[in-house]
Amino acid sequence: MYSYVRPYRLALLAGGVLSLVTAATGLALPLVVRALIGDLGQHRAVTAVLLLMTVLVTANAVLGAMGSYLLRRTAESVVLAARHRLVDRLLGLTIGGLDRAEPGDLMSRVTSDTTLLRDVTTNSVVGVVTGSLTLVATLVLMGLMDLVLLGVTVGVFSLTALVIGIVVPRIGRAARQAQNSVGVMGAALERMLGAFRTIKASGAEHRESERIHAAAREAWRADIRAAKWQAIAGNTAGLSVQCAFLAILAVGGTRVASGAISVGTLVAFLLYIFYLMMPIQLLEEAASQYQVAAAAVARIQEAERLPVEPGGLPIGEMTTAAAPPAGLGRPADPARPAAVSFEQVRFRYRPELPDVHQGVSFAIPPRGMTAFVGPSGAGKTTVFSLIERFYEPQSGRVLLDGTDVRDWPAAQLRAVIGYVEQDAPVLSGTLRELLRRPRLLLLDEATSQLDALNEAALRETVAETALITTVLVVAHRLSTVTMADRIIVMDAGQVKAVGTHSELVASNPLYAELAATQFLASVSA
Numbered sequence: 001m002y003s004y005v006r007p008y009r010l011a012l013l014a015g016g017v018l019s020l021v022t023a024a025t026g027l028a029l030p031l032v033v034r035a036l037i038g039d040l041g042q043h044r045a046v047t048a049v050l051l052l053m054t055v056l057v058t059a060n061a062v063l064g065a066m067g068s069y070l071l072r073r074t075a076e077s078v079v080l081a082a083r084h085r086l087v088d089r090l091l092g093l094t095i096g097g098l099d100r101a102e103p104g105d106l107m108s109r110v111t112s113d114t115t116l117l118r119d120v121t122t123n124s125v126v127g128v129v130t131g132s133l134t135l136v137a138t139l140v141l142m143g144l145m146d147l148v149l150l151g152v153t154v155g156v157f158s159l160t161a162l163v164i165g166i167v168v169p170r171i172g173r174a175a176r177q178a179q180n181s182v183g184v185m186g187a188a189l190e191r192m193l194g195a196f197r198t199i200k201a202s203g204a205e206h207r208e209s210e211r212i213h214a215a216a217r218e219a220w221r222a223d224i225r226a227a228k229w230q231a232i233a234g235n236t237a238g239l240s241v242q243c244a245f246l247a248i249l250a251v252g253g254t255r256v257a258s259g260a261i262s263v264g265t266l267v268a269f270l271l272y273i274f275y276l277m278m279p280i281q282l283l284e285e286a287a288s289q290y291q292v293a294a295a296a297v298a299r300i301q302e303a304e305r306l307p308v309e310p311g312g313l314p315i316g317e318m319t320t321a322a323a324p325p326a327g328l329g330r331p332a333d334p335a336r337p338a339a340v341s342f343e344q345v346r347f348r349y350r351p352e353l354p355d356v357h358q359g360v361s362f363a364i365p366p367r368g369m370t371a372f373v374g375p376s377g378a379g380k381t382t383v384f385s386l387i388e389r390f391y392e393p394q395s396g397r398v399l400l401d402g403t404d405v406r407d408w409p410a411a412q413l414r415a416v417i418g419y420v421e422q423d424a425p426v427l428s429g430t431l432r433e434l435l436r437r438p439r440l441l442l443l444d445e446a447t448s449q450l451d452a453l454n455e456a457a458l459r460e461t462v463a464e465t466a467l468i469t470t471v472l473v474v475a476h477r478l479s480t481v482t483m484a485d486r487i488i489v490m491d492a493g494q495v496k497a498v499g500t501h502s503e504l505v506a507s508n509p510l511y512a513e514l515a516a517t518q519f520l521a522s523v524s525a
């Protein structure tokens with residue numbers, strides 16, 4: 001937790017000092033009151049003492065306001081920094097890492113868990129320091145006045161400390177459960193919004209609402225539990241002050257009667273009892289909030305430990321990566337034997353899933369357009385994911401311009417590739433601008449239809465680009481495959497045939513079938 005607060009230690013120190021000075025002005029007041037009572041008793045002039053009291057009261061209010069503003073401001077900065085750090089971390093995640101996470105839960109970690117750092121910064125960090133210093137100072141001043149009464153006070157507060165010590169860990173446990181449930185609810189909401197049409201179409205609103213309500217209720221239950229323990233801890237602190245007050249009144253009263261202390265001392269002592277309320281509540285709140293924040297920090301750190309891409313991906317560098325290093329990513333060099341090649345690539349998305357690529361090999365020359373065709377699930381989109389290095393193959397190599405994609409700096413690799421995802425909501429007009437003359441264009445054709453105008457514009461853009469560079473298209477349309485310079489037929493994670501449309505229609509039964517069913521269907525649609 002300290003690592004989040006460390007950069008702001010100077011501001012915290014300043015806020016802490018202001019709080020301390022505020023507390024000191026408060027502590028001085030009973031002494032002045034004692035002097036006032038003494039002066040009044042002996043009929044001395046009290047103007048100077050009254051003036052001093054006014055100054056102390058005003059300073060207390062002004063410095064107190066400044067201190068709490070500064071602390072709150074710093075706390076908000078800690079939240080901001082934690083959010084910056086986590087968001088950049090999330091953007092650096094590997095695609096595989098994100099596949100395994102719940103996006104909704106990650107969102108709750110960025111939005112809700114970070115917020116919990118705010119209170120711990122103002123209350124825990126500063127509260128512990130100011131609270132314990134004020135406590136010690138008050139106790140010392142009390143001791144200077146009367147040791148017997150101090151003994152009574154310490155006795156009462158030790159009991160309080162015991163109760164709070166038992167209660168506080170329970171607050172932590174409840175807070176962790178509450179935050180986890182908020183995460184579960186976020187994940188459920190995210191799934192619900194993502195599949196909204198399906199839910200409506202299948203009339204599953206009731207089941208979905210049950211699931212999300214259950215998570216919300218779970219968070220409520222845990223929060224109520226935390227509130228219960230927090231109320232117990234807070235009121236134990238309050239109660240102990242009342243008890244101490246009564247005990248001092250009783251014991252102090254007899255001591256005044258016996259002449260051991262003066263009435264002025266007793267009054268001052270009773271005032272100190274109420275000044276103890278502040279540090280004791282500060283310490284109690286610090287302890288409970290520390291528990292809540294520790295739960296949040298644990299969740300934030302869990303998210304920060306998700307696998308990030310090699311090289312850590314400095315976000316700033318990724319967007320400004322202008323020119324790739326010499327030799328890499330130049331306009332297609334026709335002298336090169338292959339722009340993109342797969343060598344015996346075997347790949348699966350997760351260890352427990354079957355191989356998606358079962359030894360895929362091909363080599364694509366630097367100029368022109370290559371179309372990938374094959375039944376759904378053949379592994380065509382996966383080819384693009386491996387070129388982009390969203391995942392790494394279990395064995396075999398993926399080469400761009402003769403260099404293994406693992407040897408390319410990740411940001412530069414992606415800077416030279418233009419990628420249009422399958423069914424991405426991209427229109428051809430924006431396509432021309434979004435694609436900034438890439439070294440390599442990957443186009444995963446939408447399975448759904450574009451309107452005729454957009455489709456013609458898209459085809460034109462692709463044809464233009466193919467004249468100067470390498471274009472790979474996952475093709476679902478006859479118009480695309482007939483335009484392609486070569487076609488790679490994939491099925492069940494393997495390359496089955498390579499050729500032109502007319503060659504393949506004649507020689508490859510799978511292709512002939514695809515052409516007859518899938519492509520022609522897309523034409524008539």
Ligand SMILES: Nc1ncnc2c1ncn2[C@@H]1O[C@H](COP(=O)(O)OP(=O)(O)OP(=O)(O)O)[C@@H](O)[C@H]1O
Pocket residue numbers: 099349350353356374375376377378379380381382383422
């Ligand atoms: N992120 C993923 N995690 C796990 N399995 C996946 C993932 N993406 C794809 N798959 C699986 O890998 C196989 C190949 O998927 P891929 O998307 O490459 O097929 P495709 O040839 O592009 O199919 P389509 O023509 O439907 O787009 C499929 O069985 C698919 O279910």
Ligand SMILES: [Mg+2]
Pocket residue numbers: 380381382422444474
């Ligand atoms: Mg696909």
